[in-house]
Amino acid sequence: MARKAGSHADITGPAIRDAALRLFARSGYAAVSMRQIAAEVGVGAGALYLYTPDKQTLLFDLMHDHMTALLAAWDATVPVKGVALRLEQFVAFHIDFHIDRPDAVFLAYMELRNLTPKNFAAIETLRRAYEDRLETVLAEGQETGAFAIEDTRVTTMALIAMLAGIHVWYRDGGRLSRTRIQTLYRDLVRRTVSP
Amino acid sequence: MARKAGSHADITGPAIRDAALRLFARSGYAAVSMRQIAAEVGVGAGALYLYTPDKQTLLFDLMHDHMTALLAAWDATVPVKGVALRLEQFVAFHIDFHIDRPDAVFLAYMELRNLTPKNFAAIETLRRAYEDRLETVLAEGQETGAFAIEDTRVTTMALIAMLAGIHVWYRDGGRLSRTRIQTLYRDLVRRTVSP
DNA sequence: GTCTATATCCGGATAGAC
DNA sequence: GTCTATCCGGATATAGAC
Numbered sequence: 285m286a287r288k289a290g291s292h293a294d295i296t297g298p299a300i301r302d303a304a305l306r307l308f309a310r311s312g313y314a315a316v317s318m319r320q321i322a323a324e325v326g327v328g329a330g331a332l333y334l335y336t337p338d339k340q341t342l343l344f345d346l347m348h349d350h351m352t353a354l355l356a357a358w359d360a361t362v363p364v365k366g367v368a369l370r371l372e373q374f375v376a377f378h379i380d381f382h383i384d385r386p387d388a389v390f391l392a393y394m395e396l397r398n399l400t401p402k403n404f405a406a407i408e409t410l411r412r413a414y415e416d417r418l419e420t421v422l423a424e425g426q427e428t429g430a431f432a433i434e435d436t437r438v439t440t441m442a443l444i445a446m447l448a449g450i451h452v453w454y455r456d457g458g459r460l461s462r463t464r465i466q467t468l469y470r471d472l473v474r475r476t477v478s479p
Numbered sequence: 480m481a482r483k484a485g486s487h488a489d490i491t492g493p494a495i496r497d498a499a500l501r502l503f504a505r506s507g508y509a510a511v512s513m514r515q516i517a518a519e520v521g522v523g524a525g526a527l528y529l530y531t532p533d534k535q536t537l538l539f540d541l542m543h544d545h546m547t548a549l550l551a552a553w554d555a556t557v558p559v560k561g562v563a564l565r566l567e568q569f570v571a572f573h574i575d576f577h578i579d580r581p582d583a584v585f586l587a588y589m590e591l592r593n594l595t596p597k598n599f600a601a602i603e604t605l606r607r608a609y610e611d612r613l614e615t616v617l618a619e620g621q622e623t624g625a626f627a628i629e630d631t632r633v634t635t636m637a638l639i640a641m642l643a644g645i646h647v648w649y650r651d652g653g654r655l656s657r658t659r660i661q662t663l664y665r666d667l668v669r670r671t672v673s674p
Numbered sequence: 675g676t677c678t679a680t681a682t683c684c685g686g687a688t689a690g691a692c
Numbered sequence: 693g694t695c696t697a698t699c700c701g702g703a704t705a706t707a708g709a710c
Contacts, residue, residue, distance in 0.1 A: 292693065312592055314509035317685060328695050333687070394589065397507060438655070438663050441648055442641045449640020460633070468633050475670050491675080512703065523677050528705070 297335045299325045305346050309387035313343050313398045343395060344403040350388040351410035357381055358417055367425040368474070374418055375473050376466050378447050383462055389451050415440055425477065432479035443473055492530045494520045499537050504582035508538050508593045538590060539598040545583040546605035552576055553612055562620040563669070569613055570668050571661050573642050578657060584646050610635055620672065627674035638668055 303324035307316045318339055322329040336342040357377070364373050382389045392411070396404060419440040425431035433439050447469065454465070498519035502511045513534055517524040531537040552572070559568050577584045587606070591599060614635040620626035628634050642664065649660070 296693080310592070312507065312509055314507055315593065318687080319685080327693090329686085330688075330696080331694050334693065339686070397505070398510065434666060435655075435663055438660070439667065441644060442664070442667055445644020445647070446637045446641040449636055449643070452640070453636055460630075465633070468630055469637070471629060472634065472637055472671055475673075476667055478670075513705085514703080522675090524704085525678080525706075526676050529675065534704070 296325065296327060296331070300332060300335050300342075301346060304342050305387050305391065308343065308346070308395065309390040313339075313391075313395045340400060340403070343391075344399060344407075346388065347392055347395065347399070347407050348410070350385065350392050351407060351414070354381060355410060355414055355417075358414070367421060367428060367430045368478075371421050371425065371431075371473065371477065372470050374421060375447065375470050379450065379462070379466050379469060382448070382451060383454060383465075386451055386454075389448075393448065415444055418444060422477065429479070431477040433477055439477065443476065446472065491520065491522060491526070495527060495530050496537075496541060500541050500582050500586065503538065503541070503590065504585040508534075508586075508590045535595060535598070538586075539594060539602075541583065542587050542590065542594070542602050543605070545580065545587050546602060546609070549576060550605060550609055550612075553609070562616060562623060562625045563673075566616050566620065566626075566668065566672065567665050569616060570642065570665050574645065574657070574661050574664060577643075577646060578649060578660075581646055581649075584643075588643065610639055613639060617672065624674070626672040628672055634672065638671065641667065 300321065304316075304321050307320055307324060318332055319329045322332050325332075332342075336345070358374075358381075361373065361377060364370055392407070396407060399407060419436055422431060422433055422436050422440055422443075426433045426436060450465065450469070460468070495516065499511075499516050502515055502519060513527055514524045517527055520527075527537075531540070553569075553576075556568065556572060559565055587602070591602065594602060614631055617626060617628055617631050617634055617638075621628045621631060645660065645664070655663075
């Protein structure tokens with residue numbers, strides 16, 4: 285995303301990304317026009333192209349930044365001792381990270397088909413890397429006998445899907461607090477893998 | 480969907496729906512044009528409007544028919560005795576129904592935001608009704624002591640999400656047969672609710 | 675029942691003034 | 693750095709011929 289030095293660049297650039305993220309998440313990439321994004325930011329449509337070469341790149345950058353931030357955040361956690369606790373740490377981490385970024389999460393799995401093939405491949409690689417983080421934990425627990433898992437890959441996908449499903453119904457200020465949700469899902473996951 | 484009597488109506492009408500379903504699932508509602516659908520069917524774009532008043536209604540009809548078929552199919556199952564077996568029946572049913580209709584499944588949860596508010600409400604009601612079918616089974620098992628569930632609603636959403644996630648990675652002729660998948664998920668679900 | 679032609683509008687992206 | 697004006701293509705939906 286090319287960015288020229290100068291007056292409002294530091295404000296307008298992030299504002300464009302924020303607006304695009306919000307609008308893409310709400311209405312879908314294909315249904316949102318560059319004019320809408322510009323209007324939300326308060327600039328003319330032409331000004332957007334000072335910050336992004338095109339609409340596709342704007343989408344890709346949003347998704348790419350989200351996925352790399354997700355991976356970096358998990359890799360920056362301090363592993364707790366014991367694979368069972370490490371799994372619980374993953375669950376709590378995942379819920380925290382995703383509840384804080386509902387729009388980016390929405391994009392990351394709803395707009396894959398609006399990426400060009402090359403961009404799609406890049407995001408898929410990152411997504412697969414995140415799945416592998418969980419699968420690594422499950423495989424370790426399986427080897428040590430801490431877990432009893434029939435098929436590691438299927439269990440990985442099942443748990444990721446279960447956790448990802450939270451965003452469908454979660455609302456700030458709803459019936460369940462974030463901590464309560466983390467407790468409930470920690471227990472669901474634990475039961476799924478415990479011997 | 481208005482339909483005039485006459486020569487090719489019985490062929491073209493379903494052909495339009497088939498093409499629209501396939502294209503919407505592949506590229507997304509907003510990214511597919513009426514011209515594309517018409518070309519896929521082999522008619523001019525204008526001819527589509529003999530079978531649907533507009534693009535939105537075409538989308539809604541596809542989603543609505545899928546959801547009502549889903550509910551009808553479940554309600555038509557002969558309940559097995561015992562709530563634990565009934566839950567296993569739900570898992571096998573869900574997997575069968577959804578694996579057979581990948582495109583419709585995709586639409587039903589990816590294109591919700593492209594529905595008008597009124598159409599959205601109608602589909603949401605049906606979706607909620609399906610969730611309630613599962614929740615009813617879980618609640619019954621909880622009451623009889625057959626299951627040990629901390630929060631029935633959360634467990635319902637967690638299991639639905641887990642099952643829905645299959646479509647993300649399932650491929651015909653892949654590593655796992657349908658029966659194998661049903662067995663694996665049956666066990667995952669069983670562990671999630673068993674006392 | 676379908677086609678061709680068209681009305682009308684809106685999309686992404688660019689050029690040049692300020 | 694942003695605005696205004698614009699190019700150009702393609703969208704939905706309709707009208708009238710066959």
